[in-house]
Amino acid sequence: MTDVLVGIENLSRDFDVSKPWLNRVLENEEKKYVTAVNDVSFEIRRGETFALVGESGSGKSTIAKLIVGLIRPTGGQILFDGTNVATRGSASMRQLRSRFQMIFQDPFASLNPRWRVKDIIAEPLRTFGVAEGRAAWEKRVDELLETVGLSAKDGAKYPHEFSGGQRQRVAIARALSAQPEFIVCDEPTSALDVSVQAQILNLMRDLQDEFGLTYLFISHDLSVVRHMASRIGVLYLGRLVEVAEGKTLFRDPKHPYTKMLLDAVPDLEMTGRKRQPVEGEIPNPIDPPSGCTYHPRCRLANDRCRSEVPVLKLHGDTKAACFALEEGRS
Amino acid sequence: MSDALLSVRDLVVEFPTRKGILTAVDRVSFDISRGEVLGVVGESGAGKSMTGSAIIGLIEPPGHIAGGTISIAGQRIDNLPYEAMRRVRGKRIGMVFQDPLTSLNPIYTIAEQLIETIRTHMDLNERQARDRAIGLLDQVGIPAASRRIDDYPHQFSGGMRQRVVIALALCVEPELIIADEPTTALDVSVQSQIIDVLKRMCADHGTAIMLITHDMGVIAEAADRVVVMYAGRVAEIGAVRDVIKDAKHPYTKGLMGAIPTLMQDSDRLTQIPGTMPRLTDIPPGCAFSKRCPEAFDRCFVEQPDCRPYQGRDVACLLYDEGKPQ
Amino acid sequence: MTMDSERLKPPGLWARFFDSDIWYSFTRSKVIMAAAIVTLLIFLGALFAPLIAPHDPFDMASLYLMDSLTPPMWEAGGNPVYPLGTDDQGRDILSAILYGSRISLAVGFASVAFAAILGISLGLLAGYMGGRVDSIIMRIADVQLTFPSILIALLIDGSVRSIFGGIDREQSAFYVLVFSIGLSFWVQYARTVRSSTLVEKDKEYVQAARLIGLHPLRIMASHVLPNVMGPVLVIATINLALAIITEATLSFLGVGIPSTQPSLGTLIRIGNDFLFSGEWWIAAFPGAALAILVLAVNLLGDWLRDALNPRLR
Numbered sequence: 001m002t003d004v005l006v007g008i009e010n011l012s013r014d015f016d017v018s019k020p021w022l023n024r025v026l027e028n029e030e031k032k033y034v035t036a037v038n039d040v041s042f043e044i045r046r047g048e049t050f051a052l053v054g055e056s057g058s059g060k061s062t063i064a065k066l067i068v069g070l071i072r073p074t075g076g077q078i079l080f081d082g083t084n085v086a087t088r089g090s091a092s093m094r095q096l097r098s099r100f101q102m103i104f105q106d107p108f109a110s111l112n113p114r115w116r117v118k119d120i121i122a123e124p125l126r127t128f129g130v131a132e133g134r135a136a137w138e139k140r141v142d143e144l145l146e147t148v149g150l151s152a153k154d155g156a157k158y159p160h161e162f163s164g165g166q167r168q169r170v171a172i173a174r175a176l177s178a179q180p181e182f183i184v185c186d187e188p189t190s191a192l193d194v195s196v197q198a199q200i201l202n203l204m205r206d207l208q209d210e211f212g213l214t215y216l217f218i219s220h221d222l223s224v225v226r227h228m229a230s231r232i233g234v235l236y237l238g239r240l241v242e243v244a245e246g247k248t249l250f251r252d253p254k255h256p257y258t259k260m261l262l263d264a265v266p267d268l269e270m271t272g273r274k275r276q277p278v279e280g281e282i283p284n285p286i287d288p289p290s291g292c293t294y295h296p297r298c299r300l301a302n303d304r305c306r307s308e309v310p311v312l313k314l315h316g317d318t319k320a321a322c323f324a325l326e327e328g329r330s
Numbered sequence: 331m332s333d334a335l336l337s338v339r340d341l342v343v344e345f346p347t348r349k350g351i352l353t354a355v356d357r358v359s360f361d362i363s364r365g366e367v368l369g370v371v372g373e374s375g376a377g378k379s380m381t382g383s384a385i386i387g388l389i390e391p392p393g394h395i396a397g398g399t400i401s402i403a404g405q406r407i408d409n410l411p412y413e414a415m416r417r418v419r420g421k422r423i424g425m426v427f428q429d430p431l432t433s434l435n436p437i438y439t440i441a442e443q444l445i446e447t448i449r450t451h452m453d454l455n456e457r458q459a460r461d462r463a464i465g466l467l468d469q470v471g472i473p474a475a476s477r478r479i480d481d482y483p484h485q486f487s488g489g490m491r492q493r494v495v496i497a498l499a500l501c502v503e504p505e506l507i508i509a510d511e512p513t514t515a516l517d518v519s520v521q522s523q524i525i526d527v528l529k530r531m532c533a534d535h536g537t538a539i540m541l542i543t544h545d546m547g548v549i550a551e552a553a554d555r556v557v558v559m560y561a562g563r564v565a566e567i568g569a570v571r572d573v574i575k576d577a578k579h580p581y582t583k584g585l586m587g588a589i590p591t592l593m594q595d596s597d598r599l600t601q602i603p604g605t606m607p608r609l610t611d612i613p614p615g616c617a618f619s620k621r622c623p624e625a626f627d628r629c630f631v632e633q634p635d636c637r638p639y640q641g642r643d644v645a646c647l648l649y650d651e652g653k654p655q
Numbered sequence: 656m657t658m659d660s661e662r663l664k665p666p667g668l669w670a671r672f673f674d675s676d677i678w679y680s681f682t683r684s685k686v687i688m689a690a691a692i693v694t695l696l697i698f699l700g701a702l703f704a705p706l707i708a709p710h711d712p713f714d715m716a717s718l719y720l721m722d723s724l725t726p727p728m729w730e731a732g733g734n735p736v737y738p739l740g741t742d743d744q745g746r747d748i749l750s751a752i753l754y755g756s757r758i759s760l761a762v763g764f765a766s767v768a769f770a771a772i773l774g775i776s777l778g779l780l781a782g783y784m785g786g787r788v789d790s791i792i793m794r795i796a797d798v799q800l801t802f803p804s805i806l807i808a809l810l811i812d813g814s815v816r817s818i819f820g821g822i823d824r825e826q827s828a829f830y831v832l833v834f835s836i837g838l839s840f841w842v843q844y845a846r847t848v849r850s851s852t853l854v855e856k857d858k859e860y861v862q863a864a865r866l867i868g869l870h871p872l873r874i875m876a877s878h879v880l881p882n883v884m885g886p887v888l889v890i891a892t893i894n895l896a897l898a899i900i901t902e903a904t905l906s907f908l909g910v911g912i913p914s915t916q917p918s919l920g921t922l923i924r925i926g927n928d929f930l931f932s933g934e935w936w937i938a939a940f941p942g943a944a945l946a947i948l949v950l951a952v953n954l955l956g957d958w959l960r961d962a963l964n965p966r967l968r
Binding site: 070101104109111113114120127178 | 865
């Protein structure tokens with residue numbers, strides 16, 4: 001089954017980080033841009049959980065916002081079920097919007113503190129006209145609250161009366177309310193405690209089974225990704241360096257960065273495994289290294305890595321962007 | 331345990347609020363030996379940071395220590411006047427906080443901050459203090475330390491800044507470092523570097539570390555022993571290996587099951603139902619009783635004490651003599 | 656979750672208000688309670704002036720010139736019919752103060768409302784839209800700030816008079832005052848609302864609303880606005896005191912409310928003429944009333960600012 005729901009093609013996004021005009025003129029500086037997302041292509045299949053992992057500055061949250069249309073791409077396109085999402089303003093866009101939703105990282109910021117929970121959950125379904133009339137949407141909100149493990153009575157409360165985990169349940173109920181097919185989850189559990197994280201992750205899996213949802217799951221936490229994702233893309237400084245099936249990636253990582261990342265995960269099993277000390281730090285994205293952006297931290301780097309940009313190529317079942325792999329230097 | 335460097339006994343921290351007194355830390359006892367890394371783990375609101383603040387005497391009013399003792403190398407420090415406590419804090423206890431940016435003063439260079447701290451507490455001249463500062467930066471793994479020492483905090487990356495903070499904490503060779511979520515604001519790859527630095531410092535200088543974190547992974551990597559806290563109370567204390575591999579307290583068991591790992595292949599994580607009670611409505615008896623799958627009658631009325639059991643201390647009535655059956 | 660179902664029905668609006676930190680801090684300070692009571696008394700006095708005032712100072716027919724310049728009742732020559740004495744036309748000072756604060760408060764409220772509506776709308780637009788809209792609005796605000804508010808009021812009053820020379824001054828004075836005071840106060844609202852909006856618009860609940868394709872105006876009104884109103888309330892309270900003073904100043908200068916329907920400022924101006932001839936009560940009592948009102952409202956505003964600021968709690 002290779003039914004593609006979301007196709008990302010050569011997606012790029014620059015951010016203007018220049019100083020204000022007057023400062024630029026006085027200090028005689030050029031405009032400065034950060035390329036947060038650089039020529040990223042991947043596809044998300046219907047019914048799967050595709051995960052994007054990366055550290056800070058990798059562009060993973062920018063990709064999430066690009067896909068749901070919160071920001072516009074500088075280049076490339078996003079196809080949702082064959083329709084280009086970037087062409088906005090059309091009548092079909094409204095219809096398209098109701099088919100995807102987003103769950104945000106911080107449940108303390110993602111719910112309007114002045115609104116009652118039932119109004120928060122009802123907003124998308126009233127906007128898209130899923131439920132007509134007060135009685136209909138109130139009934140639907142009650143159902144949604146119970147679906148996410150809260151009680152229908154909780155609808156009359158305000159967000160501050162809930163704990164972090166319960167708020168994230170409310171956010172999930174809101175995301176589900178307009179019956180979307182595709183949900184972008186931007187670090188949905190990173191603000192939560194472990195025991196609550198487990199509840200939310202389990203809930204998300206149950207909902208996926210129940211409603212046949214497709215997830216784009218964005219996280220910096222490899223063990224969470226391992227638990228949730230069917231396929232994984234690894235981002236480094238705005239570029240996709242490796243894409244693989246979840247199991248394959250963890251068993252047999254190809255790209256040197258992926259290997260380093262896996263190695264750095266704390267060893268909770270206390271197996272006492274030996275590991276390479278991590279070298280260097282993520283470079284400043286305003287002034288990224290030439291060629292393969294990972295080369296200053298890579299043991300396998302040579303002159304080609306320093307000058308040429310590698311592209312994703314198939315190595316076994318895995319796609320990776322690395323010259324060392326291509327040339328068999330690893 | 332007379333050889334303990336830090337000894338906390340029945341520590342109680344209370345916050346008077348208009349709705350009554352809130353007990354943020356409830357009769358917590360533990361020891362840290364010289365050169366040991368003691369992990370303190372718990373969810374938000376479990377009282378782990380509050381315990382750290384109590385030890386360094388920096389609880390924000392109206393909160394206050396309402397009972398128990400804290401002593402460092404046999405000397406009580408919980409009842410010291412402010413000035414004396416300030417000296418202890420500077421000289422014998424160092425601190426590393428979660429956000430390295432706020433623990434460094436942005437308008438002074440690293441050199442100025444390190445040298446000031448060193449000269450406040452040690453009898454060294456400017457030159458010697460500077461050499462010592464460069465040596466410390468070198469030890470915590472800052473490349474080209476002699477050149478970078480004159481940079482300002484904002485010129486360092488997050489990971490490098492946290493190294494500077496560790497160097498700052500080490501300046502005066504404290505006997506104890508309290509590290510409150512030192513790696514939480516950092517990326518995974520940087521996190522493992524910082525853990526390595528902390529562990530090396532501990533080994534090289536014989537400094538004891540109290541490592542406060544919510545992340546069991548960090549504990550597994552760095553700590554020798556671990557205190558598991560829940561709702562302001564100690565649930566379990568033991569060697570890291572024992573606690574992680576063979577947890578006894580039902581809360582610790584649940585917590586371990588809830589963490590997804592790189593190895594396991596299960597579809598569902600074990601989850602603890604509900605959430606930690608707010609400090610305003612902790613149930614009578616065991617604080618965990620309402621969420622505990624193994625709770626029995628006594629758990630709802632009787633608050634368990636921390637008792638030794640199979641080489642660790644557990645606060646659970648399951649391991650009490652009076653257990654049913 | 657079993658724990659959730661045990662919770663009780665959420666409390667109503669009033670119950671939540673009396674349980675809130677604001678109400679708590681209110682009950683803890685005697686000064687604030689006193690200020691609130693004084694403000695309330697003046698408000699009620701102004702509101703029910705026709706019912707409680709011993710005389711109607713606007714009813715020319717009821718004035719006796721014989722009674723003009725009567726001192727307060729406890730002075731020699733005082734008359735208990737006029738507890739605080741009378742002015743040069745025989746108007747009862749107490750009644751004039753009650754009616755006068757009615758006008759002062761009306762001008763105050765109306766101009767604050769005008770300034771707030773203008774400032775909040777422009778601040779929301781500037782903060783939410785950003786870019787060129789933001790630059791234009793905020794530059795206008797900057798220019799506006801370079802003129803003192805009295806000057807603006809004088810300018811507007813002057814231009815209204817020269818443009819609409821023929822209109823009835825008694826009718827227009829109120830609106831001219833409201834417009835000119837409001838216009839000189841809006842910048843503060845706009846700036847505050849703009850900076851809060853900049854913070855709020857990046858929060859995820861606003862992104863969630865954008866995600867479902869709501870119109871920006873709708874997001875501003877129903878999502879951002881309720882969350883930036885806290886500081887606005889504080890400014891509005893403090894501005895009310897300021898507006899009352901500005902009105903008094905303008906009336907004192909003679910460009911405000913005409914003396915046929917005196918506000919507190921007009922009363923003070925009238926009294927000013929008699930200060931040196933010994934009839935001190937004509938200026939002193941309206942002046943004291945103005946001072947007490949402004950002080951009470953200011954105290955309330957200060958307290959509200961502290962109570963709403965989580966960092967000071």
